[in-house]
Amino acid sequence: MGENRAAARRFVACYELFVECQRREESGAGAGECRPGHAVLDPIDVAAGYVVSAMAISTGRAERMITFALDLHLRYPAILSAMAQGRLDLQAAKILASQMATVHVDVLEAVQRQVVEEYLAAIEGGVRMGEKAIRGNVDAIIARYDANGIRLRRQEAARTRGVRFHKGVDGMSSVSAILATEEAAVLAEALDHRVKDHKYADAQAAANTQADTADPGGGAGAGGSGGSGGSGEVEDYSIAERRADALMSLVCGDAAPAGTAARPGRPGGTGGVALRPKVTVIATGNHARDAGGARVEFTRSGQAALQALLDMLATSDGATFEPIDPRIGVADDARAALQYRPSAELARRIRLRDGTCRHPGCAIPAEACDLDHVVPFDHADPQRGGHTVEGNLAAMCRRHHRFKTFSDWIYDLQPDGTLLVRTPDGTTMLTRPSGPLAEYRREQARAETEAWTRQQRRSPGPTGDEQADAEPTFWSRRAARHRTERRNTERRKAERARTFDPAPPAPGTGTGTGNGTSTGGAGSSAGAAEKATPESASRWWARNKPHHSDIEKGIRALLHERLDELIDPPPF
Numbered sequence: 001m002g003e004n005r006a007a008a009r010r011f012v013a014c015y016e017l018f019v020e021c022q023r024r025e026e027s028g029a030g031a032g033e034c035r036p037g038h039a040v041l042d043p044i045d046v047a048a049g050y051v052v053s054a055m056a057i058s059t060g061r062a063e064r065m066i067t068f069a070l071d072l073h074l075r076y077p078a079i080l081s082a083m084a085q086g087r088l089d090l091q092a093a094k095i096l097a098s099q100m101a102t103v104h105v106d107v108l109e110a111v112q113r114q115v116v117e118e119y120l121a122a123i124e125g126g127v128r129m130g131e132k133a134i135r136g137n138v139d140a141i142i143a144r145y146d147a148n149g150i151r152l153r154r155q156e157a158a159r160t161r162g163v164r165f166h167k168g169v170d171g172m173s174s175v176s177a178i179l180a181t182e183e184a185a186v187l188a189e190a191l192d193h194r195v196k197d198h199k200y201a202d203a204q205a206a207a208n209t210q211a212d213t214a215d216p217g218g219g220a221g222a223g224g225s226g227g228s229g230g231s232g233e234v235e236d237y238s239i240a241e242r243r244a245d246a247l248m249s250l251v252c253g254d255a256a257p258a259g260t261a262a263r264p265g266r267p268g269g270t271g272g273v274a275l276r277p278k279v280t281v282i283a284t285g286n287h288a289r290d291a292g293g294a295r296v297e298f299t300r301s302g303q304a305a306l307q308a309l310l311d312m313l314a315t316s317d318g319a320t321f322e323p324i325d326p327r328i329g330v331a332d333d334a335r336a337a338l339q340y341r342p343s344a345e346l347a348r349r350i351r352l353r354d355g356t357c358r359h360p361g362c363a364i365p366a367e368a369c370d371l372d373h374v375v376p377f378d379h380a381d382p383q384r385g386g387h388t389v390e391g392n393l394a395a396m397c398r399r400h401h402r403f404k405t406f407s408d409w410i411y412d413l414q415p416d417g418t419l420l421v422r423t424p425d426g427t428t429m430l431t432r433p434s435g436p437l438a439e440y441r442r443e444q445a446r447a448e449t450e451a452w453t454r455q456q457r458r459s460p461g462p463t464g465d466e467q468a469d470a471e472p473t474f475w476s477r478r479a480a481r482h483r484t485e486r487r488n489t490e491r492r493k494a495e496r497a498r499t500f501d502p503a504p505p506a507p508g509t510g511t512g513t514g515n516g517t518s519t520g521g522a523g524s525s526a527g528a529a530e531k532a533t534p535e536s537a538s539r540w541w542a543r544n545k546p547h548h549s550d551i552e553k554g555i556r557a558l559l560h561e562r563l564d565e566l567i568d569p570p571p572f
Helices: 002-031 042-053 060-076 078-083 091-098 104-126 132-143 147-159 181-213 216-235 239-252 306-314 345-352 400-404 434-457 474-499 521-530 539-543 550-564
Strands: 162-165 173-178 278-282 293-297 301-304 318-326 370-373 394-396 410-412 419-421 428-431
Touching: 002 042, 002 060, 002 078, 042 060, 042 400, 060 078, 078 091, 091 104, 104 132, 132 147, 173 370, 181 239, 181 400, 216 278, 216 539, 239 394, 278 434, 318 345, 345 370, 345 434, 370 400, 370 434
Parallel strands: 278 318
Antiparallel strands: 162 173, 278 293, 293 301, 370 394, 410 419, 419 428
């Protein structure tokens, strides 16, 4: 019950936030000139942005919360009241509201009152109904008041028909299809027939293989065991995997010979239809840097392993390859930067980098987004800023593109694609690009950082007290040896300075034991250390000290004498 009341309070807060955003938008529009329609922001979008910043949820979930809050306040107050009392949970409230979405407003109050009362009475009576039963009971009540409402709801449901592709992880992607009931029945029947054909072909192939490897006298036994072996192999694959093979077989055809079936993960042949999927390969062209393998990216279905690409090429008509250089700004051009529309190559790089809409919480694929100039492009003078370069472009869905352009939120794009968003109340949100190009760059930067760290540990500088790595190199051993020699030399010098015996003092300054001018204790040691000569402190100096010659001194004095006689004395 407490959880139900908390959910009701959240929807009340969302409704109040929407009302405040609507009031601000209307007051802003009336303060100045009339704005064009494309510059007017939907209060739901503005409120959803604040919900995302406060609750750290996706934009879609925030929009659904605000929309449902509006429905509860404006259309279904009885459902909101039951939630506030703790008697109705959120999931049941959503089911009841979705079933009454197309009921005419004239009878909606009576319909929802009876729907809520009957559902709460059933719950309190101990009846626990599933979703299908709940929807059936609600439709029975709606039919008494507004039979046309059920027909309108089914017509609107038909608008959701379609097939969608979702990029997954671990080399897998999801394909979702919403079809009419009769269309789904036809597809299911076709897949089941193809699954049966594949099972039979697998069993026959297994039996033939076992018969070929068996003894000539054991043919009958081989055939019987081959059937069981074939059935055992069939059981290794679930019905869902079999249907996936059957779907690919229906679309692409079977390239395998008659009597064999396509294997899981193998798309099969093309059945006379030329199919060439577009493949994006991200690599620098430097084999040393791309030692981990180039990144393979299918345009609509996401990343795949290189081996999967090779398997596809071996059993299909090939593929169209699009090489991408991952270096930042490699597609920028000084002349094209002054044009508003980005080139096809630059646009493709931005979508590969961002992956999705860059607004916080939005997950719309970048292929369905606009390319927005984060710093607005100056149409009057393009030289002044807002250039069309990689560092100023971000993928934005149309709704958030308009929101970013006409709201008072602040957007700042970093060179690596990180986007900082600041709301008017001071909240800062950060989104990082999630596309394959951005992931490749992050992995390369991380690998280079780790390699540099390892090299620094193995090859430290020639000075310093850091220790060598467990795997020393020539340079680290050389540096350690030099440090040891310097420390030993300094220690020997210090020891000689402490034990040095000074020369006899000059006359008049004796160092006898009397009370003359002699010094004792620490003063005597300090004086001895100060009078230490390089010759006494170092054996090298003793071997290489300069020699003074009396003959050289006499020759130098004679030369000075002769020069003084030759040079005239000065006039003063």
